[in-house]
Every structure is written in C-alpha cells, then in structure tokens.
Amino acid sequence: MKFASCDGCQLQLLDLEDELLAVCQQFEIIEFAEAQSSRSEGPFDVLFVEGSVSAPEHLPRIVELRQQAKFLVTIGACATSGGIQALRNWGDHEAFRAAVYAQPEFVASLATSTPIADHVAVDAELRGCPIDPRQLVELLTALTTGRRPQLRDEAVCMECKRGGNTCVMVTRHTPCLGQVTQAGCGAICPRFGRGCYGCFGPREQANVKSLAEFLQTRARMSTADIGRLFAGFSANAEPFRGLVSQYGGAPPKAPAPAAEAAVGAGGGR
Amino acid sequence: MLTPPAGAMGGAWFLPRAELQTLLDLLQADGRKVIGPTVVDGAIVCEEIRRVDELPRGIGDEQAPGKYRLTRRQDERVFSHVVGPTSWKRYTYPPRVPTSTARHADGAVVSFRPVTPEIPKLAFVGVRACELAALAIQDRVFLGGPYIETDFQQRRRAALVIAVQCTTSASTCFCTSMGTGPEIKAGAGHDLALTELDDGFVLEAGTPAGAELLAKLPVSAANLDHSVAAVQAVAANRTRIGQPLQTAGLRDRLLAQLEHPRWAEVANRCLSCGNCTLACPTCFCTSVERVTDLAGSEAVNERVWDSCFSPGFAKVAGGDFRSQPKHRYRQWLTHKFASWWDQFGSSGCTGCGRCITFCPVGIDVREELKAIAPAQPRPDVPKFEPIADDRQAYATARIVARHAETHDTTTLQLAGLDAAHTDGGPGQFVMVALPNHPAAAISVSRYLKPDGLLLTIRAAGPATKAIVELPVGATVGIRGPVGIGWPHEPAYGKDVVVVTGGTGLAPLRPLLDRFIAERAKFGAIRLFYGARTAADMLFTEELERWDRDGVFDITCRWLARHQAGTGGGAGRSTVSAIHHASWDGANAVAYVCGPERMMEATTIALAGRGVTRDRVYVTLERHMECGLGFCGHCQMGRFFICRDGPVFRLSDLGDVFGREGV
Structure with missing residues (x-):
C-alpha cells in the first residue's frame, strides 16, 4: 500500500527478476498496485507500506490498514522517515501551497510529512531511497523461515x-x-x-x-x-x-517572492 | 657476474631497475597472481598487477589523522610510499568467505557441509615491516591454537611474501614505538626483501623459496655503495619517525585506567563507524551471515568482517554488554594495546597508523593512549633530519688574535673558515684539534661572520693548554659547530634570566649577542655572573660596557671569595642573589651554565622565583670525542650530550639531571 511516495520502492520488488517466481510461490500477492489490477483491502499476513503520512486522509487510512495487517513492514525513506517531502516540516506550509497551486483550497495536505511509525506500530522497516532488493529478499526469507532478518545494525x-x-x-x-x-x-x-x-x-x-x-x-x-x-x-x-x-540547511521557509506572482500574503517574506 | 647459487640465502644482491619486470614475470610464470601497490581512486591500494608500470611510479603519499593524499615525487621510485587503505588481511582473511552450507535434506533432517573455497596462489609484493609484523600477529591469532583457522592457514601458505624496506614514512607511522619497523629484520617472515635505490633494488632472501627466486633473477652481488645506501635509507627513516609513543609498561598503564574520564570524552568524538577496525591489519572480528534461499531449504554460511564498534556486536538476548560507544572504544583500545598481550603474547598493534589516517574524524590512538595511560614524563626523543654533511672532516683556521682573559683562560680569534662554520647558533660548539692531541669540544664564544670565530678556552689539560699557547698565525683544526644550542625563540616576549659563573659566560655570550641584536623582542633581561675573584672574570671590559650602557636590566657580578671570605664554590653567591631577589620570574625564561651542582642549586633558586623547569635551559658537560653521537662517550641516560644537547630544557632531562653516576 502506498502513501506519499514515488513508487520506486514497490518497483524494487518487480526488479527482483531472479527471485520473483520464488516469491510468488511463497506468498500470495493480493494487493500490488504497480503490478496487478486486482485490489484488496485485507486482511493481510504481511503488508508492505510505502510513503509518508502527508495528507489528511492518510491518517485514518493507516490506522485502518494496521488493523488489517498481521505484520506491517514500512519500506523506503518516505515511510520510515518522512522522505524528502519532510523538508516542508521546516517551511511555511501555507506559503508553499499558495505558491504552487493556483487554487490551494482544492488541495488537502498536512503541514508535515511524517513516517508511518509516528502513527501506528510497525513490525519491521526497510530503509533507503529506494530500498535495497537484497534486503527485501532477506526480509522475505526471514518471514518464510521464521528467523530474525539479518539487517545489520552498522555504518x-x-x-x-x-x-x-x-x-x-x-x-x-x-x-x-x-x-x-x-x-x-x-x-x-x-x-x-x-x-x-x-x-x-x-x-x-x-x-x-x-x-x-x-x-x-x-x-x-x-x-x-x-x-x-x-x-x-x-x-x-x-x-x-x-x-x-x-x-540550518533546510530549504527557505517560504518560496522566493520573484519566483511566482501568485504568492499569497504568507509567502511574501 | 657473480650469481647466487640456488637455495643459498646469504648476501645482498642488486637488481637493476629495468629488471623489476623480470621479477613480476617470474612470479606469474610460477602461477601466482601478483598483488602489489597500485593507484586506484586516489589512493595506493594493493591489487592484482601484472606489469611494473602499474606500480605507483614517482607517486608518494601524505598522511595525517583523517587525511590521505597522493603526492608527486621528484624521483621514479615505485615503492616510495607507505601503507595505504588496504592491508594484506584482505587476502589472508578476506572480508567475506563462505564457510559451510546447510540444508534441510528431507523434512526435519538437516545436513551441513564445509565449503572449501579455491585458494588462489598469490605473491604479495611490497609488504612493509609493519605488515610483516601484522602477518606474524595473524599467525599467532589464527595458527597459535588450540584451534587453527584453516582458511587463513591455506591462504597464508599460498602467498609468497616479497617485502620492501621503508625508506619513507608518514606522520601517522609509529612502527618504531611498537618495535615492528621500519627495518625488516632477518626471519621477519618475508621470502624476499628489497630496498629501493634510484638505480635499482638491493635484494636479500629470507627463505629458501626467496633464495630460489633470487637465483633466477638477473642480479649481481650488491656492491658496498648499494648495501650502504640501502641500510642508510632505512636508518634515516627510523630517525624521521622518531618515537611517537612510549610503549614501555603500556599494557599495565592502560589496564589501570579502565575508569578514566577520557573514555567518555573520546566516545563523544568517535563515530563508532568501525573504519579503524577494518583498516587495521590485525583486527579479526567477524560474524556469520546466512544466505538462504526463499524456501529456507538451503543456506550458505559466510564469515564476514565485523567490528566491535558496531552496535549489537556484544548483544545477547538479554541486552548489550557494551551498549555505549565509550565501552566499545575502551574494548578496542585495551584489546589492541593490552589484553592482546595476555591472549597472544604481543601487542595487537603494529604501528602502521591506518586507524589514524582512516578515522573519518581523525582520532589518533597515540594521543588517546598518552591521555589515558601517560608514560613517565619523558620528552620526545629529539627528532631531526639526518645531515648528509657529517661534519667529520676538519677544516683549518688561522689564529689571527689572542687575548688573555684570566690567568688560565685565553680567547683565540680564528679566521679563514667557511660560512658553514660561522653560521652556528649560541651554545653550539666546535671540535678543536691539533695533530698530537685529542680534539677538544669548545663552545663558540662569538661568531665573527663571514669567516671567523672567537673561542674562549681554559687550559684545563694538555690539549687545551697546547691550544691556548698557540701564537698568532698558527693554525688549528676545526669541525662544527655542532650540537643543540641555546634557543632564544622561547624567550620572545618574555623576561630573561641568565645565570653563570667563571668560564661559563663564554658559551652564553653568543646568546647575549643575540639578545642585544634583538633587544626589543625581550622583556627584562637579568644577567647573574659569579666568579671566585675579580681576576677570574671573563670579558670584563665588555661587562663594564654593558653595565655603563644599561644594555641589560640587571648585570649582577658576584665574587665568591669576597662574600664568603673563605672561598666556597663559584656560583653560591649568584644562587643566594636569586634566592633573595624580589623580581617575579613567572614570565621568565632562564639560561644556566655552570657545573652541574651549581646549576642544580640555581634551578631550585629559580623555581623560588617562579621560573618553572620547562622554562629553564641548562648545558651539560661530558667527555666528547666525535661530537656527532657516534662515539658513545657523552651518553647520559638516553641522551647523547653532543647530539641531543649540550643545551637541554630542564624538564626534558627528567630525573637524570643532577643524578650521580649517570
């Protein structure tokens, strides 16, 4: 399932060309937006979640999915940390909305981008932008064999x-x-x-x-x-x-005034 | 051409530079992959090479804590660099080695099978002394029992070791402190050792295998020039490295400091990234990883380099034994430098310096060890570049004037010398020789550029008597000036105290000349000069002139006989003058010249004025024959007075100053 993300991490599963058949033998894939058209709302034995919580509708959605999942794995930098879009956490959300969208009132977004673990319990996470396919296989293997995944805690x-x-x-x-x-x-x-x-x-x-x-x-x-x-x-x-x-180092708090004529009152600094 | 008989190990042989490829060809013809230094990604690493032009010709390296840079050298040498990021551990104990396979053969039945990887036949080319030491440490760790690491054993056996003498060093090198280098000694474990010279290589076999290889090479017996140049190059390198760490008693010192606050402090800087341990040629920690198929029916176990710095390295189900970075840093350092002794009979450190260079934040183990487990306060061993002009040849100087200072002391004015002889510093001395007498070490009492010197000599024995009796126009032999003299730079911006007696004023006069020349750079200058009687004073006219002109703030002259009435040693009165003075020496640098007893008493009096030992310079007198640190006469403790002195900072002398019988 995906939240605010680019889908790149999902594609890493598709890129597992050598292991894909074995994965399909071990798991029944009932929901995979990038690979199949059939949809499912659970329940899931294992649920991979990509993307960050970035819009108001994400909040009830992740709670609902958590209830449907026995084992929830967050994948990728967005889901595990908030992603690149979390840079807005240092900015003026309204000013950016006003600068980017002609009619921001039609766009629902949260002032912050946050990881899934800020909202529900997470059983495992795969880091990276995108995730590493070997780590993905290791996690899948660990799930089938019932051992602790060898995701090394090192630099x-x-x-x-x-x-x-x-x-x-x-x-x-x-x-x-x-x-x-x-x-x-x-x-x-x-x-x-x-x-x-x-x-x-x-x-x-x-x-x-x-x-x-x-x-x-x-x-x-x-x-x-x-x-x-x-x-x-x-x-x-x-x-x-x-x-x-x-x-410091986060982007400017508000868009540069010259960049966009339609900047609202909040973006004029 | 004399060629070595096959199997004969002795002797030094010379291989012309153009024939180095023959060595590589022979190794490859023997079915070996040659692993040697080559430039990859801005560093000299050890990888497979086939041709000599893959070696880093004319490339050196510069290393400092957290810093590594390649440099362009002026020569065409291929081994004039030091150790890089790769250690031979990569080949003797690779980062990832499969050890066994395990499978579910049939349901609940499991089977295991050891994996025996193919062991490549290698030749290591360019192994340094510290790296030979590292291989020896690995041998003790992996082959010393009770169990033997068979993968290592096979890889080690399959590698021929061609060592290279280090003729260059980096700031991070401290093999001298660890006793591992820079010289490659006989029996160090190399098959062949070579020393690079500009025109070729001096080769020495270390094993029969090396001798066999040597016999196939187009070598000739090394001539004396080659052999001497080879030894000299390594010896000079030892001097350059110096003694960066005092290792005597280090194990016990370190183990006594397990609760030192520095562990927490260094952990604030340490990133626990593990770079030091993986760069280390002897760190051997590993973990086992299982590579399983998705069904879990078959697994390959792989031994993988790990590090005691990684979180979880000491973790068990109930918790982590070393949960904090300070614990991990302490574990690493105490293991490497202390408990390794108990386990394997040596230190685990070879002094290669890789952990210093490749620490991303430049933590220097030498500094940490000094802070945590300080040695007895000992100065650094004097460090200097070897001087090619060895100053063993005498020049002749003509006596152009002579002046009787006292009844037994005469100043001779010499002329006709080279600039090198008149370009010395205050406190340095020359060796003065006549054909039939032993040479005498005489301090220069004034430099008269461009070609002259003043020597003030007391007729203390036959040789000095013969010298002072020479008439104007006679010539004498002169070597020098040599030795470490009075440093005036530490006194810039500070007050100065000069204390001496009798003829002791002579070696100090060039220093006084310098003070006068740069008067504005110093604060108050106080001169205390004592003698037995007025007739025993040197340079009386000059002293009076200084007095009259107020050159120095105080010029104290003391006559012991008049004071004490019954004699007493020279110097006692200057000492009491300092005792009873009211000036504050907290900002003063002192220069003291006299007999050792007088200097001892003086330094105590100076301490009373606030002049601490690190701001007191003294000059020591010993029998000298060569003046160059070769003859051994002037040794005092670990010092050669002629080469490391005669002037010393008092705090550097430690407990040898004033000690009887040293």
Whole structure:
C-alpha cells in the first residue's frame, strides 16, 4: 500500500527478476498496485507500506490498514522517515501551497510529512531511497523461515571497507554521511566516488554531532553546508532532524517572492 | 657476474631497475597472481598487477589523522610510499568467505557441509615491516591454537611474501614505538626483501623459496655503495619517525585506567563507524551471515568482517554488554594495546597508523593512549633530519688574535673558515684539534661572520693548554659547530634570566649577542655572573660596557671569595642573589651554565622565583670525542650530550639531571 511516495520502492520488488517466481510461490500477492489490477483491502499476513503520512486522509487510512495487517513492514525513506517531502516540516506550509497551486483550497495536505511509525506500530522497516532488493529478499526469507532478518545494525563504512572502496572523505575531502548512516545499500555511492547522502537514514547511536563538528573545524565547511548535507531523504529522522534545525540547511521557509506572482500574503517574506 | 647459487640465502644482491619486470614475470610464470601497490581512486591500494608500470611510479603519499593524499615525487621510485587503505588481511582473511552450507535434506533432517573455497596462489609484493609484523600477529591469532583457522592457514601458505624496506614514512607511522619497523629484520617472515635505490633494488632472501627466486633473477652481488645506501635509507627513516609513543609498561598503564574520564570524552568524538577496525591489519572480528534461499531449504554460511564498534556486536538476548560507544572504544583500545598481550603474547598493534589516517574524524590512538595511560614524563626523543654533511672532516683556521682573559683562560680569534662554520647558533660548539692531541669540544664564544670565530678556552689539560699557547698565525683544526644550542625563540616576549659563573659566560655570550641584536623582542633581561675573584672574570671590559650602557636590566657580578671570605664554590653567591631577589620570574625564561651542582642549586633558586623547569635551559658537560653521537662517550641516560644537547630544557632531562653516576 502506498502513501506519499514515488513508487520506486514497490518497483524494487518487480526488479527482483531472479527471485520473483520464488516469491510468488511463497506468498500470495493480493494487493500490488504497480503490478496487478486486482485490489484488496485485507486482511493481510504481511503488508508492505510505502510513503509518508502527508495528507489528511492518510491518517485514518493507516490506522485502518494496521488493523488489517498481521505484520506491517514500512519500506523506503518516505515511510520510515518522512522522505524528502519532510523538508516542508521546516517551511511555511501555507506559503508553499499558495505558491504552487493556483487554487490551494482544492488541495488537502498536512503541514508535515511524517513516517508511518509516528502513527501506528510497525513490525519491521526497510530503509533507503529506494530500498535495497537484497534486503527485501532477506526480509522475505526471514518471514518464510521464521528467523530474525539479518539487517545489520552498522555504518555504511563497514560495507564500504569490506568492498575495498577507498574512503572518499579521507582521501578526497568529499563530505560523506556513511559513518552515521544505516548500512544496507552496499555503499553504492562511495563505490562510485560520491559521498553518502544518508538515504538509508541514521543508524543507531549515530554520532552526528561529532561528524558535524569535524566537518566544520577540520574540513572548514560552513554550518549551512553541513545542514544541507543532512537535509536530504532522511532529514526528518532524529538525530538528522535536530542537526538540520541547529545548523540550518533546510530549504527557505517560504518560496522566493520573484519566483511566482501568485504568492499569497504568507509567502511574501 | 657473480650469481647466487640456488637455495643459498646469504648476501645482498642488486637488481637493476629495468629488471623489476623480470621479477613480476617470474612470479606469474610460477602461477601466482601478483598483488602489489597500485593507484586506484586516489589512493595506493594493493591489487592484482601484472606489469611494473602499474606500480605507483614517482607517486608518494601524505598522511595525517583523517587525511590521505597522493603526492608527486621528484624521483621514479615505485615503492616510495607507505601503507595505504588496504592491508594484506584482505587476502589472508578476506572480508567475506563462505564457510559451510546447510540444508534441510528431507523434512526435519538437516545436513551441513564445509565449503572449501579455491585458494588462489598469490605473491604479495611490497609488504612493509609493519605488515610483516601484522602477518606474524595473524599467525599467532589464527595458527597459535588450540584451534587453527584453516582458511587463513591455506591462504597464508599460498602467498609468497616479497617485502620492501621503508625508506619513507608518514606522520601517522609509529612502527618504531611498537618495535615492528621500519627495518625488516632477518626471519621477519618475508621470502624476499628489497630496498629501493634510484638505480635499482638491493635484494636479500629470507627463505629458501626467496633464495630460489633470487637465483633466477638477473642480479649481481650488491656492491658496498648499494648495501650502504640501502641500510642508510632505512636508518634515516627510523630517525624521521622518531618515537611517537612510549610503549614501555603500556599494557599495565592502560589496564589501570579502565575508569578514566577520557573514555567518555573520546566516545563523544568517535563515530563508532568501525573504519579503524577494518583498516587495521590485525583486527579479526567477524560474524556469520546466512544466505538462504526463499524456501529456507538451503543456506550458505559466510564469515564476514565485523567490528566491535558496531552496535549489537556484544548483544545477547538479554541486552548489550557494551551498549555505549565509550565501552566499545575502551574494548578496542585495551584489546589492541593490552589484553592482546595476555591472549597472544604481543601487542595487537603494529604501528602502521591506518586507524589514524582512516578515522573519518581523525582520532589518533597515540594521543588517546598518552591521555589515558601517560608514560613517565619523558620528552620526545629529539627528532631531526639526518645531515648528509657529517661534519667529520676538519677544516683549518688561522689564529689571527689572542687575548688573555684570566690567568688560565685565553680567547683565540680564528679566521679563514667557511660560512658553514660561522653560521652556528649560541651554545653550539666546535671540535678543536691539533695533530698530537685529542680534539677538544669548545663552545663558540662569538661568531665573527663571514669567516671567523672567537673561542674562549681554559687550559684545563694538555690539549687545551697546547691550544691556548698557540701564537698568532698558527693554525688549528676545526669541525662544527655542532650540537643543540641555546634557543632564544622561547624567550620572545618574555623576561630573561641568565645565570653563570667563571668560564661559563663564554658559551652564553653568543646568546647575549643575540639578545642585544634583538633587544626589543625581550622583556627584562637579568644577567647573574659569579666568579671566585675579580681576576677570574671573563670579558670584563665588555661587562663594564654593558653595565655603563644599561644594555641589560640587571648585570649582577658576584665574587665568591669576597662574600664568603673563605672561598666556597663559584656560583653560591649568584644562587643566594636569586634566592633573595624580589623580581617575579613567572614570565621568565632562564639560561644556566655552570657545573652541574651549581646549576642544580640555581634551578631550585629559580623555581623560588617562579621560573618553572620547562622554562629553564641548562648545558651539560661530558667527555666528547666525535661530537656527532657516534662515539658513545657523552651518553647520559638516553641522551647523547653532543647530539641531543649540550643545551637541554630542564624538564626534558627528567630525573637524570643532577643524578650521580649517570
């Protein structure tokens, strides 16, 4: 089931070409909007939920779905942290609505984008934007075999070093969030010479304070740049959220006045 | 051309640079994959190479806590770098190795089968001394029993080890402290060791396998120049690295500090990301992951690198034994540097510095160890670049003037020297020689640029007597100036106290010259000078002139005989003058020259004025023959007085100052 999201995580299931038949043998798929036209309202043994709670109608909907699901798994950065759209949590919701929509009164949206777990109990989560197909298979396997899923509670650095990548932060001065980000992606960004931007969200006990201080004092980054580093797909997840609030880095509170003539009174700042 | 007989291990052999490919070819012809240093993604890593042009020719590296950069070198050398992000652990104990398969054969019946991965035949090229030490540590961990890690054992056996002597180092290197390098010693576990010179490589076999390989190479017996250059390059590197960490008693010191507040403090900086442990060549923690098919009927178990820094590493069903990052940091550091001894009979650290360089926030274990488990206050061993001009050759200088200072002390004015001889600093000394006498170490009492020196010499024995009796026009042999002299920079912006007696004023005069030349840079300058009698004073005209012109704030002259009536040692009266003075030395730097007893008493008096030991410089006297730290005569504790002194900061001398019989 999907809430505010791009459907990319659902597509990761479709991309499991080698395992898809085995998945279909183990599970009866009764609801999968991206893959089949038949719909179901439950009950579900396992329900994957994609997307964040972003509109007023999402609130009763997620409660209802929770009641229909024995085991509820949130998938992707939107469902687990609020997603990139949670950047609006720092902005003036009304000003943006007025700037974007000609008649905002016809659009129902909440002032914040929040993860599913803020509203109902969640049994498991798969992080990432999008989720990692191997982790998805691992979770499905764990569900069929009844074991605890091996979703390692470690930094991206661990996967990065095992993979033999050279640390982009140490050798190239590239800011990287791998140390404070939950592993699971296989360190794909550093593998291609990029810094991790934290789409898998903060790991347990992520020491963002020390990393930010290092980037500020030793790498000479500005506070706003450091804030922007954390203000990505997982900006709304603590402790990234606290850091974005402290350092700045969220987009402007309201749209720039010149950008849109129809900006209402609230957007004129 | 002399070629080594197959199997003979001794001797040093020379391989011309152009023939390095032959070595790689031989290894590959032997069915080995060659793993060696090569540049990938801005770092020198160890990966498969086939040709010498894949080696990092002319590329060096620069490392600091949390920082690694490649540099362009002026030469064409291929091994002039230090350890990079890869350790050989990647090949002896790979990050992910399948260990067994497990399956549900038939319903509730299960079966397990060990997986025996194919072990590649490798040749490690470019293994450093610290990395040989790491391999030896791995051997103790995995092969020391009671159980043997068979996968490691096979991989280790299948790898030929070609070591490289380190002739360069990074700021993060501390093999010298851990006793693992930089020299590759016989029996370190290498099959072949090579030292890179500009025109080629000096090779030495370490095992019969290495000797066999050596016999197939187009080598010639290394000549003396090659052998000496090879040894020299590594020795100089040891000096450059210095002694960054005091490791004596470290295990006990560290284990006594399990509740030190620094653990929590470092945990505030530590990201618990585990980079240090995976970069470490000896960290061996792993977990087992199961890769199961969806039906759960078949699983492959894989051993995967893990880290004691990851949350949950010490977790059990009831909770986490090391739930806080400070616990994890303490576990890692105390294991590596302390409890490893109890488990495996050595430290787990080789001093390679990878954990320092590859800590994303630049935590330096050496600094943490110093803070948590400080050694007895000991100064850093003096660190200097080896000087190619070894100053062992005498130049001759002509005596152009002589001036009797006292009944037994004469100042000789020398001329005709090179600029190198007159470019010394205050407190440095020269070795003065006549053909039939042992050379005497004499402090320079004034530099007379461009070609002259003043030496003020007391006729204390036959050699110095012969020198002071030389007439104008005679020549003497001069080496130097050498040694570490009086530093004047620490006194910039501060008050100065100079205390000396008798001929002790001579080595201080160039320092006084400098104070006068840069008078505005110093605060109050107080000179205390004592002698037995007025006739024992040096430079009396100059002293009177300084007095008259008010060059210094106080110029105190004390005559011991007049004061005490019955003699007494020189210096006692200057000491009491300092004792009874009212000035505040809290902002002062002191320079003291005299017999050790006098300096001891003086430093106590100075402490009473608030001049702490770290702001007191003293000069020590010992028998000197060479002046270069080779002859051994002037050793005092861990110091060579000639090379590391003769001037020392008092706090650096620790408990050897004033101690009898050292």
